[in-house]
Amino acid sequence: MMTTQTRGESAVRGVQLEITGLSKNFGAFTAVDNLSFSVRPGRITGFLGPNGAGKTTTLRMLLGLLRPTAGTATIAGQRYADLDDPTGTVGAALEATGFHPGRSGRDHLLVLADAAGIPAARVDQLLELTGIPAAANQRAGGYSMGMRQRLGLAAALLGDPGVLILDEPANGLDPEGIRWLRGFLRHLASEGRTILISSHILSEVEQTIDDLVIIANGRLVREGPMSEIAGAGGALVRTSDADRLAGALRIADVDSSVQEDGSLLAETDDLRLVGDVALRAGLPVWELSAKRSDLEELYFSLTEGTNRNLGPGHRAVGSDDPGAPVEQGAVSGQEGAGQ
Amino acid sequence: MINAIRSELRKYFTTRLWWGMAIGMVVAGALAAAFFAFTFLRLATVDGGSDVPFDLDPTQIANTVYTAALPSGIYVLPLTIGVLQIGGEYRHKTITSTFLTTPRRLRALFAKAIALVIIAVLNGLGCLVGSVLAGATTIQLLGGDPFPALEVLRSLSMLLLVMVVWALIGLGAGILIPNQVAALLIAIGLAWMVEPFIAIGLSFWDWGAQNLLQFFPTQATSAVVNNVDFVAMGAARLEWWAAALILLAYALILAGLGIWRASREDVS
Incomplete structure (x- = not known):
């Protein structure tokens, strides 16, 4: 179903993402603190952490949107801005709100396709694939959250990239949409893509992911394959x-x-x-x-204890x-x- | 680069702003030209019955009529286009996808500027169509000469330059004032109200009128199209080419500052 014939055998498939000593300060606030982890090629990696843990900041640094205070974030050894074909290498869906309300979803994709030199036929193909061909001709201002997520996903897939970076893709999806997303991601992963998917809800992604990276307060808490970390309930x-x-x-x-x-x-x-x-x-x-399994136990204690959006001193339920x-x-x- | 420019052009033509602007340009140009033509030639007929009113040269009248939209303040339209081109991206967070598809930011931003030049020229052409049709018809009807000299063509092309300049100033303002609404209010307020009032004030101060005033954007705009100056009659005026350079300098400084800043700042 995906067009892999044009770029299928190119070198972008199965590239590794490497985060090394990454830090970001906003004034006195340290959003990301000396973070290091790697995302292995051809696997789905879950990037988990409570709200405000620094997930989005990390992804934005990886994509060259934020300047790291220290450290590096690379895709196949290169900074995002140095990639020859960024859209064909990495597809990212960062937030569900990034659409001009007066522009149709299809036109939004055409604008991106123009910039990446991708033909319009690919846009219609993706609208079909993400299940929004009819709605795409209406102005994006009236879209539901689920439609925005699907449109964001279509945008990420425009260049048929080997790496997908999805920031909270299940946010705002109804149960039917989440089931659809899960199947869709498995399908994409089965084609050998590297997928990094962030979430603040473990149960949303635990059935989908192969590897897990957990951060809290901008620091790495745990990293490894699900089979090692999860343990049994x-x-x-x-x-x-x-x-x-x-x-x-x-x-x-x-x-x-x-x-x-x-x-x-x-x-x-x-x-x-x-x-x-x-x-x-x-x-x-x-x-x-x-x-609960050890992982659930661990994650639960994290989400309870480290939500920085609640302010300091909110030290909550530990596993004890x-x-x-x-x-x-x-x-x-x-x-x-x-x- | 070509891809990025095409993308920017599609951005402009896929919202309803573009045809609203186009209609505004044609209509405003036509109304201003007809009104100015009527005023000049009608007054002349009443006063002395001459085809040439006051002691003005028909070329200057034609220049003034066809670029009448400028002293009427039409430059706030390209200014608005420029502010919205970048301000809308900040406001709706589409700047993220812009920089993701074109991560070399200078390339993305220069593509914006070039697309803006094209958009401003197209809108300027719309304004000229309205102005020349309505202006020439009115001049003809009132017995004047619609095309007394080739210099008129120069003034017409200079109107396009003025449109481009104000659009680029808008781009700079839109980046330097990231809140779109604030950027629009401040830019239009300064360009439409504050600057002309200061200019009028300066015209009463002899030294200012002779040495400062000609470098003001609206005064340089008058000089570049060589129209009849209503704001500061008798003040010093630059040669048309010097005025064009001054206007370009404004555009390049503001757009350049904006592009420099947007090329390095965090996008969150």
């Missing part, structure tokens, strides 16, 4: 005889381990199964909740505070049980 259950329940679960093909506080952690996210097993074993269930996490776990447990 499970079902936390409290009963009168944890060992007996463990045995019963073993028969149901579920491994489990008794925790220090006497509760049992079952390696499944099927809460209903755990409850059923306990009932059949004649054991009371005092508590049954989904335990059981209150909030359990509450959220219980909610997702209900969802699981209800299905």
